[in-house]
Amino acid sequence: MNDGHGALSLLARGLAGVDVDVQPLARARAVLTGRRLLLPDNDEAVRLHRAMVAHAVAHLRYSTPARPARTLKPIGIAVVSALEDARVERLLCRDFPGLHGWFVAALPPAPDPLDLRFAALIARMDRVLLRAGAQDDNHWVNKARRLFDETVSRAGLEDYDAFRAVASILANDLGQMRVRFEPQDYAVPAPWRDDNSYLWDFGEAETPPDDAIALQQTGVRPPPPSDAPNEGNEAPPEGIADMELGRYTYPEWDRTQERLRPDWCTVIEKLPAWQGLGAAGTSAAAGHERIVPLALPRARHLDRTHRLRRQWEGDDIDLNAAIEVLVDRRLRLRPDARLFMRPGKGPRPSSVLVLLDLSESANDAGHGDGAVSLLDLEKQAALLLAASNARGIDRLAIHGFSSNTRAEVYYYRLLEFGQPLAAPSRAMIGAVRGRYSTRMGAALRHAASHLQAEPAGPRAILLVTDGAPSDIDVHDPKYLIEDARQAVAEARDAGVRSACIAVDGAADAYVRRIFGWRNYCIADDARSLPARLARMSTRLAAAH
Structure with a gap:
């Protein structure tokens, strides 16, 4: 020594x-x-x-x-x-x-x-x-x-x-x-x-x-293996990893400073590839091959200029109406004086994006033996809506999100606008599971950006959630509520309406604050979610 x-x-x-x-x-x-x-x-x-x-x-x-x-x-x-x-x-x-x-x-x-x-x-x-x-x-x-x-x-x-x-x-x-x-x-x-x-x-x-x-030079030694799960260590999903499609940055509203923090949140857009895609008879690997997003042809733009016939006034004569006038005169009938044509707009297509809350809390099962989780009910309701060709909805998309701090807001595109509900899409929606937290504002901003690419017409986001926005790096309960409210206002200014279905009996205060008086409903019983989702989406599609 x-x-x-x-x-x-x-x-x-x-x-x-x-x-x-x-x-x-x-x-x-x-x-x-x-x-x-x-x-x-x-x-x-x-x-x-x-x-x-x-x-x-x-x-x-x-x-x-x-x-x-x-x-x-x-x-x-x-x-x-x-x-x-x-x-x-x-x-x-x-x-x-x-x-x-x-x-x-x-x-x-x-x-x-x-x-x-x-x-x-x-x-x-x-x-x-x-x-x-x-x-x-x-x-x-x-x-x-x-x-x-x-x-x-x-x-x-x-x-x-x-x-x-x-x-x-x-x-x-x-x-x-x-x-x-x-x-x-x-x-x-x-x-x-x-x-x-x-x-x-x-x-x-x-x-x-x-x-x-x-031997213990790097730190605490773990105890012998135990059958109990390790709290705080979530096992990674088995099988193929999620496919990352892109990263996008968005601002976030700081309610204390009353300003937007630029480029504050990172949204990581992904395509889920978790084990269990075989739920619809398709293996995980095969489903993964079939659901890679393609550059699909754009749907025909229906918001085009039409010639409106049989008008009281206009720039041109409606020849069909004029012929009918001549026929009526020969028959000594009173002719219809609507002889003109003028330009006008035809029906506009509606686009509704159903945004599912995929946070960890959605995995909780309901009450009673054999009760299914809220996430399972969310998925069932979304699948029913997509399969039913809901009245008034021309273009439907189903996306989901969860978050793990502002640096990792995961966004999943489960069904694209204009994409048919085929077996791979059904399997992917059925296999998705809840993880992490609910940073709602960043997800709403990214969803609104997808709707900006849709044809002009009624465009809406319908969020399905089980609780107030939250994340592990934010501890002021009002912070993310105010950010989500700001995101809804930004979407409204861009022509996108936002609404919410909350499966939470105590949701009234925060959803009203975020979405406004007429843009939400509360489902006290999660089993009513499919019917409420269909009604709310139809109402949004019909809005002008």
Whole structure:
């Protein structure tokens, strides 16, 4: 052991009150096992080594080692460990106030505010728990600080179980936010903290403790495989990946600043290719080959100028009417004086885009045995509408959307305008599933852009949703409601009417705010959705 590590051993003994053996380790992460501390072999990182020693001493003084980890999922272990690190450091700084500056000096640069991955959120939580004046605009990070401080005031820093309960709440929130956690790729963000192996017993008695700990240089080790699903880790869909068709940027309305943020949201237009396309007798691969969008010929433009006959006045004589006048005179009948023709417009085609909310909440089943999910009812209603050639609708499209922050608003074109409802389209609509959240404004803007390419005539978006707009990077409940309202106003100015069917008994306030008084209906019973969809779409198609 060199002189540097000898000095660190003396420092550890002075802080802990017991002998601590500090040894070099050719790794990047400190490891604490029993009273032996293995530090990265880097003589230049003197200040970081001091913080590492102080943190290890905090565990030796205040943490219970080798708690059973089998009952926790990997994401839970990581969150509990992070809060335990903060708790014991707070206790150590209470007893030795001068050590606080060691930890603050070792803080890495603040993560990118747009980085919502697990490690970035933990790093931001570490920062606000360590520095009283640190600010963060993330709801989860601020909730962690609030719950931590409330627990300190209510139960004190010594109550491990109280902080364990806080960790359970925060880990559950991360699961609801669908923050991915990959144990094999995760490293504790704070560079002075050890790998947390001191805290946990993973039940691998056949592995020598020191060897097992030395293997944990990249982060928390996952517990043995469990049959329970990993909260916060959604398994990727099997089979062929979604086909990306293009990316588009749209503004978003900031209600606090009362202005549009330009190029704020990215809409990723995709063609779904999930397993299960064989629902209509077509395999996933075969369906994928058949539904690749083609440059279909444009439907005949019906909004053309007509010659209106038998008019009271006009620019030309209607020859047919004139002949009938001569015939009537010979028969001594009163002739019809409408002898003229003038230009006029014929009937205009109607275009209705049914926009389905494909968020995770749509997967929830209704009440009762054998109840189907709202998403299944949405799909059934859309298929019935497309198959019925609904009265008054000349051109119908069925699209869907979900979102995973403003950077990933997924938009699926399930049935195009003018495309027949063939087997591949039926299979694709039947196989689509709900994921992520509901950033409604960006989806409405993209849907309106599709309708701009339609023939002039009644053009409308009919949104089917089960709840208010929301996303995991927005925590002001009114923010996305106001953005959706602005998107509806923009579409209206462009000649596109927007309406909504909400399968939510509490939807009245927000859908009225977004769509206006006469442009929505609420389906308290999801089973009424097909009939309501048919009636509302017909009414939109007939509007002028």
